[in-house]
Each structure stands twice: as C-alpha cells, then as structure tokens.
Amino acid sequence: MEESESASDKPRPWQSYHTVYTNAKAGMDGVDKEKVQRVVYEMSKGSKYFENEERKEALIRQKIEHMRARAAKLSAADLSHYQKVADKRILELDSTRDLSRIWLHVDMDAFYAAVETLSNPSLKGKPMAVGSMSMISTANYEARKFGVRAAMPGFIARELCPDLIFAPTDFKKYTYYSDLTRKVFWDYDPNFMAASLDEAYLDITKVCEERSITGAEIAEELRSRVHEETGLTCSVGVAPNRLLAKVCSDINKPNGQFVLPNDRMAVMTFISSLPIRKIGGIGKVTENILKGVFGISTCEEMLQKGSFLCALFSHSSSDFFLSVGLGLGGTDTPEARFRKSISSERTFSATEDAALLYQKLADIAEMLSADMQKEGLSGRTLTLKLKTASFEVRTRAVTLQKYISSSDDILKHASNLLKAELPISLRLIGLRVSHFNEDKGGVPGDPTQKTLTTFFKSGDASRRTGDDQRSLGSDLSDLHFISEKETAISLDNNETCHHEFGDPFERKHLSDIDDKNCISSINACEMEKIDELSSNKTAAMVNTADVKERTTKSPKRDLSRVSEDDSSVQREPEDSNPDRLNKEPSTSGNEEFFSLNQMEMLFWVDDYKCSLCGAELPSSFVEERQEHSDFHLAERLQEEES
C-alpha cells in the first residue's frame, strides 16, 4: 500500500515539515504520519503556503532560543521570588473555581460527510470527503484513516487516498440538519450557545436538577434524540466548564461521550496528563515554545513550571497558563448582544462569467434574506463586497430610502451595484445589510428573550465550508502572550469587548465559544475594516486553496462613485468608519486577556478573513486558524526581537 522508504540514509526533508494536516483529528490515530508529511511536503513544495511554513518554523526556533537564553539568566533568587508569585497566583485562581454548573459540549460526527451519506447511502463505508480538489471541508472516518482531513486541499487528499470519493458541498442541507439538532438542544438549554453549525454548548445544570438526572444520562438522551431527529450521530462531553466540556467531547468520538464529574480532584487528575495542545487556544507556536523552553507538554506541568512562566510571561499570559494547569474554564452564560449588521458571502473559483456572477449574487441574496427573516430584521444599507481574481477587495454600499429584507429587494439593489463593476473577474461576492429598522429587532436596549435566544441560536453559527462562508464568529487564539501592554479592544460605542463576557479563562486563549462570542460582538459593532490590508495581502499564506496558486498583488483601483434614483451609492470610506478598533486603556484586571494593541490584534472579519493580512479561513478551521495566528505571533515576536 505504501512506497517503501528503504534508503534510511536518504534525506527526508518532510520530517521537519509540520503542517496542520499531520495533527490528529478524531479518527486519525493510526495514520501513517510520515507518509502524510511526505505527500503534503512534496505537493506543496515551493508554494506560498510552503514558504510560509518554513518561515514560521524558523521564527519559532528563533523564539525558543531567545526565551531559553532569558530563562538561563534567571538567578536562584529570581526563581525563588517567582515561585512565591506563582504559588500565590495559583491559590487565587483556584479560589475562583466554580463547580456549580454542568456544561455539555456537543459536536456532530463528520458532520457534512455524514449528511451526504444520509442522502446517498451508497457512500456508507467508503472513504469520502466533502469539498473539491482545491479544498475539502471534512472527511468521513474511513478517509481519515488515510490521513485525509478537513481543510486539506483535495488534490493532496486524493494522493493520500486514491479511492477517495468527493461529494460537493451542499450548505443548505447542512443548515437544515443543523436546525434539526438545535431543536433538540433547545429542549435542554434554551440559551444554548451554538459555536458552529455542528457544535454547541449547553448549560444543563437546570435540567439535571429539575429531572434529578445526571449529566451522563442527559448526554445519552440527547445523543439518541439527535439521532432520532436527524439520523446522524454526535459526540458529547460533559464537564464543569466549557473548556473542559469541549476537550471531553473529542475523547470518545465518533458516537460517544465522556463525562468529567464536578469534582476538583477529578478535574485535576484529568488535566494532569492532558497534552497542552488539546486546549483550545494553545496552538503550534505556544506548544513548541512551552515544550522547547520549559519542557512543558501536559497541563499539569504548567503548574510545576509556574515560576518560569511568571518570570518570563506577562501577567495575563501566565494567568492563562496557570488556569489551564488548574483546569479552569468558562461557566457563565454570556449576555445577549445585538447585531448591527448581517451578512453572507461566498467564495468560488475566479470567474468573469457575468451570468454566473449574477447567479451567485442571487444565491447569496436568498441566504441573507432567509437569515434576516429568521431574525425579523430589515435594513436600509446594503453593501456589496467583491474580491477580484487578483485579490483586490472592493466594497460598494447603497443606502436606500426604505427598509428591505426580501431576497428580491436585496437582489435588485445588489445587482445594480454589481452591474457598475462589470466586466470583472471575481472570486468572492458578499452582501451585508445594516442600518436596521429599530422597530423590527436587532435593537440595542430591547433584550427580549426571543432576541437573546435567536442571537445565540444563529449569531454564533458560522456557516463554513471551503466554498461557502457566511459571517459571524472568529478566533483570536494564541496571540495572547505577545503583549505586555494594557490595551483593549474598543468598540464604536466605547464598550470594550471584554466587558461582555466576564470569563478571564476562556477568552482569547480559547478558540471555541468565547472567541465566537467575542467576535459576534465585534461583528455586532461592524468592526470590519480590513479591506486595505486584505486587498494587498490576501494572496499570502495560509489559505489552503492557494497551495497551488501563485497570485500577484494588484494596486487598488480608484473606485468610482455611482448613483441611483432612490439611493446614494458610495465606496465605503476607509477611515471614517467609526466602528473600527480603537486603543483604549483597559479598566479591569481581567481585561488583560484582551491586551493586544491595534496592530497586534487579530480577528476574523466576517468570520473567515484574517484582520491582519486578509488570508481566509472559515471558523471551523480551528487548527488552521491557530496556525495562522501563530504565524502572526511569530512575526510579531521577530519584530520585537529585531
């Protein structure tokens, strides 16, 4: 089945080429990692992705050396001082432990692939992936045995598994099944937090109490109800906080569950041997640095090396590391936030076929309209976003005299905007509606339960595939320890993000729910102003679809003004948007977790585009996003050091 690697003395450059594709996802335990590494190496050699990976590796090595040197300079007196600091902090953090809640994390198994198999049972038992030759969204467990996994380019996947069957993405179908699962979740926690189409966090404390039933029983019941309603299986983790619940849901995947009791001892035992990489927010850079400099590979070792962590990292970063060592995580239910815009967009292979572009526009208008109607929203400003074949990003906005929400209305105005740009070759079209009718929802100050629940039901739900991406959600993971500055992210209304979600432990360090929440709120404030960056840098690095592609930067064009009878059409001003990030001094200790200054700040615009460089990664590409923020972190560290 495999080519022999007989000549052991032959150079094996791929061995040091560590991509996300070699990181294990559920069902990939027995995978021949070296083969995957070699295939990925051979097939991506010379690409931008490859160059970037090499650069990252070099930066990480440099950082490790630098930190080792700093650690070596610590005197015995320094270390004894920092040991006291660490001991005190561990006690303080431990005293914040909340064991009163029971959190459940549910994650559908091979979600898109399972839905495709449901509608085409002949796929059962065969290795299959959803997506295309440029990118796959997920693979079933049969394909994973070959090393095929989500976010891998299809051409690499086919090389790994020649019999791989590709199923095209059918986003509508996934949304339909996702909605069915959410109806079940609703019964257990009406305020459940959807982290993506196939993932949610439920606070089951109340239902356990009311029914005098254990978390494990609820998990069993919920899984079988999801199966009854959808024909699909899911896996569940139950734990005293969200961070742990998420780790737990992966343990017995697929179609399994794992329960961590609400008991300090049990948590500490669980966490003691847990590899740090299992924690959302700890990506490759952090993992390599902690391992390379301090020899930390398990969560427990964070506590053992507390003195070094306190000596060499910022207060916020060391707090985060120590809290991981203690198995602390979010237990609160974040408050509702209200949207100020709603958007939908789609990425596709570049085309200049106008009919095709109009068809895409019509599809997006329909998706957007459906989302708006679900939430009872109507708005007056319609923004068209285009990304050209050369990665230039343009936005055109029209402010109408009446509020719209129907797909016909949206399409009519969007078509006018698009028409003015033709002929054009595009790879992305997006539509956003803002300037909502305040009587119809999305109104700050009108926190009805319905709105609240709707927000959590749909607001966090990222729609993600290689081809279809819609807004909301984000990830700032792994950037936390780069900043020592007491700065915070400020929203247009002078709120800071961290005021919204009071959990110091799951915030930016975790790529799961809290990031999504935070960014939902960022999105709510329309902090989306990255066109300039993206137009010039989108071609860069991580988008796996770009592995084979060579792109050229194109200068921004001077965008003309268009006008329309009942509306004004304008290029969105680049510097007058009040909804951007501002630097604000933070006001509480916990806010340090957000302490990233404006340039260091990374978030995912419209749920898929890196705010720093414009590279595209949908929210479900958790590890890839991790890698991506790692890259920026490394870049930043290099700057600091030079």
Ligand code: TTP
């Ligand atoms: P995941 O829950 O990460 O993956 P999965 O459900 O396919 O497999 P499992 O949970 O059993 O490990 O993602 C859910 C869906 O999101 C997935 O079916 C397809 C989509 N997705 C992408 O589009 N791109 C990605 O990179 C990932 C990871 C997922």
Ligand code: MG
């Ligand atoms: Mg899943």
